[in-house]
Each structure stands twice: as structure tokens, then as C-alpha cells.
Amino acid sequence: xxxxxxxxSSSSINGPMILRILAKTLILLAAFNFLFMLLQPMPLLGxxxxxxxxxxxxxxxxxxxxxxxxxxxxxxxxxxMFASHIISGEHKSNDEYRVILIGDSxxxxxxxxxxxxxxxxxxxxxxxAADGRRVKVYNIGYPTMTLTKDxxxxxxxxxxxxxxxxxxFTLESxxxxxxxxxxxxxxxxxxxxxxxxxxxxxxxxxxxxxxxxSLLSDTIFGQRRALADWVRFQLYGILWAATSVDHVIPETxxxxxxxxxxxxxxxxxxxxxxxxxDLAFSVIDAxxxxxxxxxxxxxxxxxxxxxxxxSDLRYNFYYPRWAxxxxxxxxxxxxxxxxxxxxxxxxxxxxxxxxDSAIHYSPLGAERLAQLLKPYILGR
Amino acid sequence: MTLVHIxxxxxxxxxxxxxxxRPWRGWMLFGISVLAVYILQPEVPLRHFGFWFPTLTIAxxxxxxxxxxxxxxxxxxxxxxxFALAFVLILVLDLTRWLPGGLSFLAGRPPAPVDLLIxxxxxxxxxxxxxxxxxxxxxVPWVMVAIVLLLFVIQKWVPxxxxxxxxxxxxxxxxxxxxxxxxxxxxGFSYIAFRLLHxxxxxxxxxLPQLSFQAFLTYVVFFPMLVAGPxxxxxxxxxxxxxxxxxxxxxxxxxxxRILLGCFKKFxxxxxxxxxxxxxxxxxxxxxxxxxxxxxxxxxxxxxxxxSGYTDIAIGMGVLMGFKLPENFDRPxxxxxxxxxxxxxxxxxxxxxxxxxxxxxxxxxxxxxLQKNVWIIILAGQLITMTLIGLWHGVTIxxxxxxxxxxxxxxxxxxxxxxxxxxxxxxxxxxxxRLEPIAGGLLTFNFVSLGWVWFALSDPNLSLxxxxxxxxx
Numbered sequence: 001x002x003x004x005x006x007x008x009s010s011s012s013i014n015g016p017m018i019l020r021i022l023a024k025t026l027i028l029l030a031a032f033n034f035l036f037m038l039l040q041p042m043p044l045l046g047x048x049x050x051x052x053x054x055x056x057x058x059x060x061x062x063x064x065x066x067x068x069x070x071x072x073x074x075x076x077x078x079x080x081m082f083a084s085h086i087i088s089g090e091h092k093s094n095d096e097y098r099v100i101l102i103g104d105s106x107x108x109x110x111x112x113x114x115x116x117x118x119x120x121x122x123x124x125x126x127x128x129a130a131d132g133r134r135v136k137v138y139n140i141g142y143p144t145m146t147l148t149k150d151x152x153x154x155x156x157x158x159x160x161x162x163x164x165x166x167x168x169f170t171l172e173s174x175x176x177x178x179x180x181x182x183x184x185x186x187x188x189x190x191x192x193x194x195x196x197x198x199x200x201x202x203x204x205x206x207x208x209x210x211x212x213x214s215l216l217s218d219t220i221f222g223q224r225r226a227l228a229d230w231v232r233f234q235l236y237g238i239l240w241a242a243t244s245v246d247h248v249i250p251e252t253x254x255x256x257x258x259x260x261x262x263x264x265x266x267x268x269x270x271x272x273x274x275x276x277x278d279l280a281f282s283v284i285d286a287x288x289x290x291x292x293x294x295x296x297x298x299x300x301x302x303x304x305x306x307x308x309x310x311s312d313l314r315y316n317f318y319y320p321r322w323a324x325x326x327x328x329x330x331x332x333x334x335x336x337x338x339x340x341x342x343x344x345x346x347x348x349x350x351x352x353x354x355x356d357s358a359i360h361y362s363p364l365g366a367e368r369l370a371q372l373l374k375p376y377i378l379g380r
Numbered sequence: 381m382t383l384v385h386i387x388x389x390x391x392x393x394x395x396x397x398x399x400x401x402r403p404w405r406g407w408m409l410f411g412i413s414v415l416a417v418y419i420l421q422p423e424v425p426l427r428h429f430g431f432w433f434p435t436l437t438i439a440x441x442x443x444x445x446x447x448x449x450x451x452x453x454x455x456x457x458x459x460x461x462x463f464a465l466a467f468v469l470i471l472v473l474d475l476t477r478w479l480p481g482g483l484s485f486l487a488g489r490p491p492a493p494v495d496l497l498i499x500x501x502x503x504x505x506x507x508x509x510x511x512x513x514x515x516x517x518x519x520v521p522w523v524m525v526a527i528v529l530l531l532f533v534i535q536k537w538v539p540x541x542x543x544x545x546x547x548x549x550x551x552x553x554x555x556x557x558x559x560x561x562x563x564x565x566x567x568g569f570s571y572i573a574f575r576l577l578h579x580x581x582x583x584x585x586x587x588l589p590q591l592s593f594q595a596f597l598t599y600v601v602f603f604p605m606l607v608a609g610p611x612x613x614x615x616x617x618x619x620x621x622x623x624x625x626x627x628x629x630x631x632x633x634x635x636x637x638r639i640l641l642g643c644f645k646k647f648x649x650x651x652x653x654x655x656x657x658x659x660x661x662x663x664x665x666x667x668x669x670x671x672x673x674x675x676x677x678x679x680x681x682x683x684x685x686x687x688s689g690y691t692d693i694a695i696g697m698g699v700l701m702g703f704k705l706p707e708n709f710d711r712p713x714x715x716x717x718x719x720x721x722x723x724x725x726x727x728x729x730x731x732x733x734x735x736x737x738x739x740x741x742x743x744x745x746x747x748x749x750l751q752k753n754v755w756i757i758i759l760a761g762q763l764i765t766m767t768l769i770g771l772w773h774g775v776t777i778x779x780x781x782x783x784x785x786x787x788x789x790x791x792x793x794x795x796x797x798x799x800x801x802x803x804x805x806x807x808x809x810x811x812x813x814r815l816e817p818i819a820g821g822l823l824t825f826n827f828v829s830l831g832w833v834w835f836a837l838s839d840p841n842l843s844l845x846x847x848x849x850x851x852x853x
Binding site: 014015017018067068069071231232235236238239241242243244245 | 629632633652655656661662665666667668671672674675678
């Protein structure tokens with residue numbers, strides 16, 4: 001039986017047939033690549049997600065450099081990132097008061113499990129807004145410290161109809177020269193250029209324009225990495241659903257630096273070289289304008305204050321005292337001038353709640369910060 | 381094997397397929413296979429061992445070829461040419477130590493040529509002594525068996541491996557504290573060892589055909605079969621090695637189609653399933669029985685697709701070059717009983733164990749005091765054979781339990797078949813007869829999948845926790 005089948009296949013396969021198969025394969029390959037380039041389906045593909053359909057939505061945006069252990073990875077497609085987030089799967093009911101947290105890795109919850117983050121600590125408080133609506137907080141924080149990256153996420157999150165945006169930041173996110181230092185901005189040059197143009201931000205655009213890519217980069221071949229990441233990320237939905245793990249928390253890690261170097265510089269500025277105009281306050285303005293009436297609570301986030309060596313010179317690893325003091329004076333002045341709602345919680349958390357860096361806090365730190373923010377939510 | 385390796389070796393296979401001369405085809409197969417052992421060898425932390433392990437493979441093959449060659453046999457011109465070509469290739473590879481890092485295609489820097497020449501000289505001397513002893517000393521083949529088994533145990537048993545790693549680190553002047561099993565990553569040795577044992581044993585029983593060194597070494601390190609088998613038989617391989625098959629469009633088509641199928645199974649399906657398949661990392665974190673079953677099934681299919689994908693690639697390359705390598709899988713998860721599963725899963729390994737362990741063992745038991753207790757003979761045969769198959773994957777408790785799991789399953793199946801035969805319980809028609817294969821298939825697949833819990837994890841306690849989770853205990 002098998003032998004006769006082999007004879008049949010042998011007799012039907014010949015040179016011209018192979019050539020026809022090869023030609024058809026090449027034509028189909030070229031046609032699919034051309035169609036892909038023409039239709040640009042990546043944004044549409046980004047909206048298609050197994051999360052919130054087959055698997056529960058993720059409680060924070062996908063981020064991770066150790067997929068094998070965290071069952072998570074850093075995507076570059078914003079649509080796919082948001083499509084996987086729980087906020088995309090939850091219909092906003094009439095009795096929901098929707099609060100969105102924007103910020104850096106401390107808001108995202110570095111070294112915290114999803115249920116230990118600031119957003120979940122706030123949810124655990126079972127708050128109700130002044131009009132009686134149930135407060136539901138969503139974590140849209142994302143690691144890397146730049147206000148422009150925050151602005152990008154703030155604009156995107158407006159699609160989900162927030163009633164309040166809480167934007168947490170620190171001085172490290174402020175300098176103009178750092179504004180584009182985030183892979184998510186660098187790897188989405190078109191979106192970043194639009195953001196810069198729309199908000200008229202004084203940021204350099206040459207490098208972004210240069211990385212806009214060629215025709216080839218718009219084909220399946222050029223997008224193979226993004227496509228593979230998208231598939232991998234959907235598959236990791238199984239392990240997210242099965243384990244609720246999205247981040248590796250090591251049993252031991254190096255604690256934030258207590259003894260500090262005698263270095264008076266901050267981001268290349270020597271003492272008294274930095275002035276308020278070196279800080280990207282206009283990005284905050286752009287965010288408030290983009291919010292289009294949705295109240296935005298600005299929070300100068302808590303940080304670790306060292307008592308160790310050279311602590312008379314520096315507050316912590318990030319900041320010399322002169323720079324941070326200048327920043328606080330400047331932002332308070334700016335808030336008064338612009339009428340921002342600013343909450344300054346810079347020294348509100350005790351030193352022992354900080355973990356591996358001067359801004360990452362423990363579950364207890366997140367819980368205390370939630371208590372500190374509670375009155376500002378209840379007051380609405 | 382990476383996709384780049386597969387692409388290069390497929391191109392080489394196509395080139396070999398086009399060679400019109402039979403001798404040149406043989407020399408190309410020989411040369412490429414020798415080179416492949418070095419190219420496919422992964423980098424090891426032990427200094428120069430990325431080179432020494434492949435050299436040891438060739439040295440071991442040489443010594444065993446000498447051992448199995450009969451006393452009456454004279455060295456032929458072909459053998460001398462094969463020695464010379466192997467020597468030149470190894471020496472040229474060694475000289476790549478002076479190439480800039482980026483140009484070298486070997487894992488790690490080769491040793492100094494003087495060291496290599498001393499080693500090859502010692503090997504030649506050893507070969508000469510063996511040549512003189514072969515046929516006169518019946519113990520020589522047994523010594524070779526012992527050497528191969530010893531090396532195999534060192535590879536598979538962590539305490540022994542670590543001890544050797546520490547010793548080798550002392551010799552190379554590296555830190556003993558960093559000793560690990562990765563020091564002993566020896567390309568394809570699991571398969572090479574079984575090919576060597578098969579040839580020694582068949583040589584001892586006189587069942588082996590006369591083999592040239594060229595054919596023998598190509599058989600042991602044939603590049604498509606190096607990484608993941610199959611474990612071919614030398615008499616079959618050597619027949620096809622000596623032929624000059626006609627290149628046909630049909631052969632090229634079948635070969636390339638099989639390679640593409642294998643790549644799809646391995647790099648698309650298996651590698652995707654690997655992301656979510658049961659392993660030591662995700663097993664303790666999974667909450668809920670349903671999810672545990674899902675990641676267990678993901679492991680079952682991942683393992684099958686990965687392994688059978690590699691086999692498809694090997695068979696496809698073989699087809700291109702005119703070899704009909706043995707099949708290793710025959711839709712194993714569709715089998716309706718465990719015996720049928722083992723006739724269709726890693727077929728060449730199972731056949732090897734049947735030929736060299738199970739059959740001789742049960743024959744010996746039948747001749748002994750147990751001759752009337754058939755069920756004890758079957759049980760003992762299954763237990764020993766399957767436990768050894770488990771330990772072939774690594775000398776750990778979990779692999780041993782996995783082997784026992786299947787031994788007990790096979791024994792129960794055997795007794796059940798016997799019970800039904802004696803009571804004439806075979807269903808011939810009706811609904812039950814139609815349902816029987818479906819129920820049998822489901823039962824077999826789930827039994828095999830549950831067995832993978834032992835296979836996939838390294839810790840028996842973790843495996844037990846997974847069983848508890850699977851059954852909601």
C-alpha cells in the first residue's frame with residue numbers, strides 16, 4: 001500500500017512541477033509581503049488579543065527582560081500592550097469612578113507582584129468618590145523615567161475614559177536631555193514624532209526621523225521580530241492565567257545605596273548650573289492640556305533619603321541635594337503659576353520601605369503611599 | 381542544531397547528492413561528517429574541550445573500529461586514506477586557533493598543535509596495540525564496552541560528572557569551584573555511544589559485516605543523525621554508504637519537503653509550545669488543576685514535535701544524499717495501547733534496547749530458575765529495560781521513576797491482553813467495539829502524558845506536587 005503510494009507520488013513529481021511550486025512560493029511570498037507593506041496591519045493586529053477574551057487581562061503593562069521566569073516580555077506595540085491590559089476588557093459602568101495611574105517603574109511596581117502595586121493597594125481601600133461612585137484604579141505605569149514617555153501613556157489612556165489621572169514623577173524624569181531616553185519612544189519613532197509635533201515639544205527629532213525605516217522594514221520580513229513578540233506574548237497568556245506571575249521578584253537583591261559617592265553632579269549639571277528651564281515642565285503642561293478637562297493630580301513621588309556617607313551632599317544615588325532642592329522649589333513655583341494640583345510626597349515614606357533603588361518601594365511602602373493618596377481621591 | 385546549521389547542512393547534502401562519482405561521494409560524506417562533529421560541538425567552559433570532545437569521539441570510534449576489525453583483515457588503501465584525511469582535517473581545524481575570533485567557526489579555541497600531535501600519536505600507538513590484540517584477546521571488546529559505558533555514566537550521572545569536571549579543571553588550571561555538568565557537554569554522545577555499543581556487540585557475535593574505517597566513522601558521526609538520532613544500524617547504513625544513488629527530482633522534493641516539515645515542527649510549533657510547557661520554573665507556580673493539565677499537554681506535544689521535527693530534518697537530509705534513515709516516530713499519540721506507543725515512540729532507541737537488553741535478558745531468565753513463571757520474566761524484563769531507557773536520558777531519580785512508570789504500564793497492558801486472550805474477551809462488533817480504540821487512545825495518551833511529569837521535572841517532590849495539583853488533591 002505504502003509502496004504504491006510512493007510510486008504514485010514519484011510518478012507525479014517532476015522538474016517542471018518543482019519549478020512551478022518554487023515560482024508559486026516566491027510569488028506568494030512577495031505578494032504577502034507587498035500586501036503587508038500596503039495594509040500595515042500591525043496596529044490592527046495589536047488590537048487582537050487573547051487577553052481579556054481567553055485569558056484575564058494583565059494588571060499592568062507588559063514589561064520584562066526575563067520571559068522564561070516572568071512569563072512576560074517588553075513589547076513595543078502600544079496597541080498590543082493596551083489590548084492585554086485589564087483596562088481594555090472592563091466596560092466602564094455608571095457607578096465606576098475610574099482612576100488611572102501614570103508613572104515610572106515605581107508606579108508599575110518593580111519588585112512587587114501585581115496585587116502589591118500602588119494601584120491594587122488603592123483598590124484594596126474600597127474607596128468611593130464624593131458622588132458615591134466606586135473607585136477603580138488602573139496601573140498604567142511603565143518603567144523608564146521620562147515625562148515624554150508618561151505623556152505618551154497618558155494620551156493613550158484617555159481612550160478609556162478616566163475620571164481622574166494621577167501622574168507620579170520625580171526629578172529624574174524631568175531634564176530635557178533625558179526626554180527621549182526610553183525604548184518605547186525610540187522603537188515607536190512615528191508615534192513619538194507625532195507626539196512631539198502635536199504638543200509642540202522642543203525635542204530633537206533627527207534621530208527619530210532617521211529610524212522611521214525603509215519600505216523593507218514595513219514588510220513581514222522587516223516586522224518579523226514584532227510579529228514573533230506578539231505571538232509569544234499571546235502564548236504567555238496561558239502562564240499569566242495559570243500563575244498570576246508577570247514579574248520576577250528575587251529572594252535577595254542589593255539594597256538601595258546608603259553610602260553615596262561624593263559626586264555633586266546631576267545629569268551633567270554641576271552645582272547651580274541647572275535652572276528651572278532645564279526641566280521639561282512644558283511636557284506636564286502638554287499632559288494637562290491633552291487630558292482635556294479630566295482632572296490630573298500631579299505627585300512628586302516619594303524617595304529614599306540616605307543617612308549614610310556623603311548624605312550631606314546627596315539625598316540618594318540619583319540626586320545631589322542642591323539639584324533636588326532646586327527642582328522642588330521650581331516645581332512648586334510652576335504649580336502656583338499654572339494652577340497645577342501638585343502633591344509633594346518626596347519625604348513621606350520611611351527609608352526602610354525602599355528596596356533596590358531610591359524610588360522602588362516595598363508592599364508596605366505602596367500601602368502607605370495609597371493611604372497618603374486616599375484623601376486626594378476622596379476629595380473628588 | 382540552529383536554523384543556520386540546518387541551512388548549511390542542507391546545502392551540503394544537496395551538493396553531495398550531485399556528486400556523480402561513488403568514491404568522491406563517500407569521501408565527501410566522511411569529510412563533512414568529521415567536520416560537523418567539531419562545528420556542532422557547543423562551547424564548553426573547560427579550556428580547549430570544545431575541541432577535545434569531538435576529537436575524543438573520533439579517537440573512540442577509531443579504537444572501536446580496530447577492535448571490531450577481524451584478525452585476518454589487512455589495512456586497505458581506503459583505510460589509510462581515511463586515516464590521512466581525518467588527520468589532516470583535525471589538524472587544519474586545530475590551526476584555526478590562529479584565526480581572528482570572528483572568523484573561527486569552532487566553539488572555543490583549539491589546543492596547541494603540539495598537544496594535538498602528541499594526542500594523535502598516542503592514539504595511533506594505542507590503535508596499533510589494539511590491532512595486534514584483537515582476535516587474540518576476547519577481553520578487548522569488553523574493555524571497549526566498559527570504556528563507552530563509563531564515559532556514558534560520567535555524562536549522565538551528576539556526581540560522577542562533577543568529579544570528572546573538577547579533575548579536568550585541575551589539569552587545565554581552572555577553578556574547581558566552577559565545576560558543572562556544562563563542562564561535559566559532548567555533542568551527540570548519547571547517540572554515538574549507542575551506535576558504538578551496537579557495533580562492538582555485533583562484532584563480538586560475528587554479525588557485523590566487514591567495514592572500512594571510512595564507512596564506520598561516517599556511520600558513527602553521520603552529520604544529520606549527530607544531534608538527535610535516529611540510531612541507525614551499521615549494516616544497513618554501510619550498504620547505502622557504498623551505493624551511488626541516482627539523483628532524482630522526486631528524491632530532492634521528498635528530502636526538502638521533509639526538512640521543511642521538520643523545521644516547521646521544531647522551530648514554529650515546538651518552540652512556541654516550549655514557552656508554556658511544563659518545566660521546573662512554572663510547575664510550582666501554577667494555580668488550578670485545569671491549567672496544570674494544559675501545560676502538561678503542552679509539554680507532551682512540545683516534546684513530540686521537537687524530537688520528531690529533528691528526526692524529520694535528519695531523515696530529509698538523508699533522503700537528499702540517498703540514505704533511507706530509519707523512522708523514529710509513527711504517530712505515537714494516536715496509538716491505542718502502551719505497547720503500540722513504544723513501537724512508535726523513539727523507535728530506534730526502543731529497538732536498540734529490545735535487541736541488546738530485553739531479548740537477551742528474557743532469554744536468560746527463561747533458561748534459568750524462572751522458566752515457568754512467565755509473568756515474572758516479563759515483569760523483570762520490562763522493569764530493567766524501561767528503567768535503563770529512563771536512565772539513558774540522565775541518571776536521576778525522576779528519569780528512573782519515568783522508566784518504572786512505563787515498565788509497570790507495559791506489564792499491566794501485557795497481563796490485560798493475556799487475560800482477555802484467555803477469557804476470549806475480544807470485542808468484535810457493537811458500540812463497545814467502536815469505542816474501545818477511542819478509550820484506549822485516550823487512556824494511553826493520558827498515561828504517557830502523566831509519565832512526562834517525571835520526565836519534565838528534575839525533583840521528585842515537585843513531580844508529586846504536580847500530580848496533586850492535576851487531580852485536585
